[in-house]
Amino acid sequence: MSSQTSDNKRIAKNTLLLYFRMLFMMAVNLYASRVILNTLGITDYGINNVVGGVITMLGFLTGSLGGASSRYITYDLGKGDMTVMKKTFGNILSIHFILAVIVLLVGETLGLWFMSTQLQIPPEREAAAMWVYQFSIFSSVLAVVSVPYNATIIAHEKMSAFAYISIADAVLKLLIVYLLVLIPYDKLIVYAILFFCVQAFDRIVYGIYCSRHFKETRTRPKYDGKQFKEIFVFAGWTMNGNLAVIGYTQGLNILLNIFFGPTVNAARGIAVQVQSVCQQFCGNFQMALNPQLTKSYAQGNLENMHRLLVRSSKFSFYILLLVVLPLMFEAELVLKVWLGIVPEHTVNFLRLMLVVGLLYTLSNPINVSVHATGQLKKFQTIEGTMLLLIVPIAYFLLKHFNVLPECVFVVHIIVELLTQYARIRIVLPMIGMQLITYFKQVIIPVSMTAVLTPIIPFVVFTHMSICWYQFFVICVVNVLCISFVIYTLGCTTSERKFLAEKFASSVRKITNTYK
Incomplete structure (x- = not known):
């Protein structure tokens, strides 16, 4: 059996496993969201969304080193040297333990000040909001130390682990919904505590799985000055891009809170949840392809890398379009039947964010490709700077023109389109792909499909x-x-x-x- 045939079968198998995981989680999350919204109420649901988002803003640090971890682990796996893999994993562990401490310190100082003084929270819910914030910090610390293990599972393409553990996670979230209705205490506080417990369970299980199946994870934190510096430099260049991502997600969320209050945060939270569920339809397909993109580059097989880049971009867009187009037409009906209570602006937020999701299907394969090359300086400087403009432009419009909250997502779409053009102009020459080839094989087909x-x-x-x-x-x-x-x-x-x-x-x- 040829190597390409074997890779194709593995991609197909992993994609099927991820889709099984997605369908189950989608059913659970949609049901749980309805119960949680109705149990917490619109105001508390919005508070949970925006307060948790404050600490999530520190995720640009996690995302930066997470991307670096995935790149180095996958790259070393492509080379196949176990000694190097163990050294790399040990260094990445050390980096993430340091990062966990930084997240804790910043969260309990600067983040705590911002949450206490800048957000619009009803006075009677300030104590509950503080509980949510503290458990959001704990959850973020757990997420940081979990990154090396999750990156290893993806690098080995053992998507069955994600499928099975995610099913257990979904079952526990159903239990949260049940307990939330039964426990006679403050519902928002109870939800924050129980949600943290589920994340702690996930962290323990992923750690045990990796220790049993991957030799390179059976190592302690290490320090190698040269590699430590190399990974940090790589992560430093990705930090600008990840800071931009946090800016146009949680930054916009905070702007909406400052100008419109927690009810609009609830609308945005619901729209994000539906968008996330829809995006999983193509996200699973891309997750199965991403390791192959990096490995193809590591092995010098650029022809296969170009083929995977085109297919990942084009078919991800088609898959997501099949899902989101009916939903964009029937958003009002679906939200009413699903939630019962539909906060104002939710329908328009959802339609606009589904467009953002479609654009993301084209940007993700380009981002994975440039990470495979390791040449991030120019890419991250330009991409991150352009995306960071979303928040100040949105703030300017909200402050001086009293625009509707929907306008912040329109700004996001316009800037994302301009940024995608910059991405392909920078990345394609790095991987030896002609710009005209990309336009003919990706841009023209998806544009005609989207328009017609x-x-x-x-x-x-x-x-x-x-x-x-x-x-x-x-x-x-x-x-x-x-x-x-x-x-x-x-x-x-x-x-x-x-x-x-x-x-x-x-x-x-x-x-x-x-x-």
């Missing part, structure tokens, strides 16, 4: 009343239109041949089963 697909569904939507019958019709029409446009305009001849063969094979299997 909604036309017929929009006509159907405008001529029907809002009801479940319309939702069903819209879903069917969307699937048919997207499938037709993807097959005829969004795929190359070889991809159409591959899809046709797979479809014929599936039909034969189903037919033989019922003979």
Whole structure:
């Protein structure tokens, strides 16, 4: 069996495992969100969202070193030297223990001041908000020390671990929902404590799994001056980009709180949750491909890397479009049925954030590719600076023009489009890929699909009343239109041949089963 065939089968298997995990977690999270919103109420739900977001802003540190960890662990695994892998993992452990202490110190000083003095929190809920904040700090510390282990699982492409542990995590979150209704104490405080306990469980299980299955994780924290510095320099250049990500997520969340209060934070929190669930449809596909991108570069197989980059970008976009387009049309109906209580602005927030999710499918493969090269200085400086502009532009509009809260997400979309163009201009030359090739194989197909697909569904939507019958019709029409446009305009001849063969094979299997 050829190496490429083996890689393709592994990607397919990992993708299926991640989709099984996703479907189960999606069902649990959607049910849990409804119960939690109705149990906490809109105000407390918004408080939990924005207060937890303050400490999440420190995640730019975690994300920076997390990206560095994933890159070095995956790169060393591609080389196959166990001695080097153990040294790398030991150094990464030391770095993350140091980072955990930094997160704790900053959270209990600067973060605590910001939470206490700058956020809009009703006076009677300040004590509960402080509980949420403290447990958010503890959760962040756990997340920091878990990064090396999670990066190792992804590098080894053992996605079954994520699938099984995530199922246990989802079951525990269902238990949280049950206990939240039963326990006769402050619901917001109870929720913060129970949620932290689930995260502690995840950390312990991931650590045990890695220790039993991966030799390189059976090591203590180490210090090698040269590698320590190398990883920190790499992480330093990613820090600008991760700071920008935190800025346009939690930074915008805080702006919404300052200008509009916790009710709008609740609307944004609901929209983010739905967007996150939808994005998992393509995120799982990309998670299965990402290690192969890095390994292909480490092995000098740029042709395979280009092929994976195109497929990851293009088919991730198609997969997500299949999910989000019906939801964008029927957002109002779905949110009403799902939540019962729908905070103002939620429908518009959701539609705009789904567009952001579609753009993310194109940026993620480029980001993974540049991390594989290790040449981050120019990329992170330009990308991070451009994305950081989202928050000050949004603040300026909110402060001086009294715009609607939806405008902050419009700013995000516009800046993201400009940033994506900068990304491809910087990264493609690094990996030896022609710009015209990327435009022909990715940008043109996804653009035609995005523009042409909604036309017929929009006509159907405008001529029907809002009801479940319309939702069903819209879903069917969307699937048919997207499938037709993807097959005829969004795929190359070889991809159409591959899809046709797979479809014929599936039909034969189903037919033989019922003979």
